Amino acid sequence: MKPFIVGITGASGSPYAWRLLQKLNEQGLEVYVVASETGMLVFEHEMGFSLDSGVAGLHQGTFHIENVKSFFSPIASGSRRFSGMIVCPCSMGTVGRIAAGTSDNLLIRAADVCLKEKFPLLLLTRETPLHTIHLENLLRLSKTGATIMPISPSFYHHPNSIDELLDQMMGRIFDHLGLEHNFHTRWEE
Numbered sequence: 001m002k003p004f005i006v007g008i009t010g011a012s013g014s015p016y017a018w019r020l021l022q023k024l025n026e027q028g029l030e031v032y033v034v035a036s037e038t039g040m041l042v043f044e045h046e047m048g049f050s051l052d053s054g055v056a057g058l059h060q061g062t063f064h065i066e067n068v069k070s071f072f073s074p075i076a077s078g079s080r081r082f083s084g085m086i087v088c089p090c091s092m093g094t095v096g097r098i099a100a101g102t103s104d105n106l107l108i109r110a111a112d113v114c115l116k117e118k119f120p121l122l123l124l125t126r127e128t129p130l131h132t133i134h135l136e137n138l139l140r141l142s143k144t145g146a147t148i149m150p151i152s153p154s155f156y157h158h159p160n161s162i163d164e165l166l167d168q169m170m171g172r173i174f175d176h177l178g179l180e181h182n183f184h185t186r187w188e189e
Contacts, residue, residue, distance in 0.1 A: 004030070005034065021054070026061075032075045084121065087123050089126040121141075125151065
């Protein structure tokens with residue numbers, strides 16, 4: 001399987017990003033991780049440990065931490081093939097920059113590459129309420145091929161823990177990426 005890209009922005013929602021990295025690790029996948037500077041700060045604030053130290057403890061998969069300011073990464077080029085990119089959490093500022101095609105840092109460039117190469121691009125948005133500019137940017141990205149997945153937990157599976165809430169979202173992500181899993185409850189189950 002081709003590698004995945006995980007983008008982490010400064011929106012609140014780091015437990016989702018960490019759970020995603022853990023689940024990709026459990027599958028033994030290759031993952032390129034790129035976080036905005038604010039994403040790194042928010043991750044450490046919400047998780048209590050740095051992204052670098054957390055990823056250093058993941059050993060089943062292969063992880064590459066990419067510098068958001070570098071454009072000499074494989075994720076900056078359309079000639080490298082990827083299974084897809086998940087931006088989790090995805091701030092509205094990031095949505096706006098992706099929608100505008102600015103490619104002003106590696107995270108935005110990688111998302112732009114995914115759109116132009118038709119790789120799956122999942123944007124796990126974290127903002128409420130949304131104003132018209134947010135909605136127009138999300139619509140523009142949806143029309144371009146991105147999948148918009150607001151981080152909104154469900155409760156029909158009667159979660160008993162934060163991990164169960166996180167895993168329900170992870171299941172939705174894995175479903176959209178075509179990855180087999182058994183860590184969320186489907187409606188018919």
